[in-house]
Amino acid sequence: MSGEPPRQPKDMPGLLKFCLEATRGEDAVERPDDVLSSMDEERKAWLQEALNGMSVDVIEQLTNGMKILLSDTADLDQKEETLDCLEDWLGNIDNANNFHKIGGFSALKHCLNSNHPSLRTGSAHLVAELSQNNDYCQEKFTQDGFIQLLISQLDLDTDQACRVKAMYALSCICREYQPGLDKFCSLDGWSAVLRAIQSNEPKLRTKACFFLAAIATINSKIVEDLSKMGLVQQLSHVLHEPSDLTHEQVLHSILILVKQSEIARQDALLGELGLEKILNEKIVDMSGKEEFNESVEYCRQLLSLCFKEEESADR
The missing domain is CATH 1.25.10 (Leucine-rich Repeat Variant)
Structure with a gap:
């Protein structure tokens, strides 16, 4: 953008048509003039409010960007560059909302x-x-x-x-x-998240676990629903893989579930999971390595929360 003061839109009908033109398909037969004339007053006022909040320069940049992205003839490099530019142009909330x-x-x-x-x-x-x-x-x-x-x-x-x-x-x-x-x-988005956690892609597993933990921390109903899906059992299977940095997020997710749900805690105790054994093995394997400090702490918390209580009950 230039350093000049923003130019405020003066020809509002013309700017509305400019925006409509940008979102029109290349083979569309409907003309922007016709769309504008048939638009109800509430919708038109909504668009005018958005345009009033932007300079002509911003409107032109956004609408030209939209036109490139929707074009069947613009090349891939142009479209990639446009997406990068849009991130800069839409950096403030007002522009983001008006873009919609x-x-x-x-x-x-x-x-x-x-x-x-x-x-x-x-x-x-x-x-x-x-x-x-x-x-x-x-x-x-x-x-x-x-x-x-x-x-x-x-x-x-x-x-x-x-x-x-x-x-x-x-x-x-x-x-x-x-x-x-x-x-x-x-x-059924949680099933897709679980499959993402079970993937071999570290970034995907980390982001999926982060999302799971963030939601489970604040939403007890989600915790119960996920526990009923047997999520603790399925997450525990991931820990049987060789230790890596993604296991920190997996362990954190299991810990959040068992802290908040008795169903989840009972699943953790299932003998066929071998969770107690794998947690002890992880502590031995990861101790003394700074990058695994959080993982070791989560292992210890899980052992204390699930298995020491169980041992006390047995005695």
């Missing part, structure tokens, strides 16, 4: 459905950034079907970077926004 009002989320959804991994990754990253501490964008992403798209990307995408960014985006939409979390649960 002028139709920008349709461009993000288009990129999430792209055949190019870089566009799926870039779009999911932008969804995450727009959602953080912004309940307006969280609401719109929830209403506009993004959660379902991102769960599918998390679960089925063949590109690991895309899966990692999808998990990041889901976490940002659903944390501290109950309607988003409810939608995520209704779409």
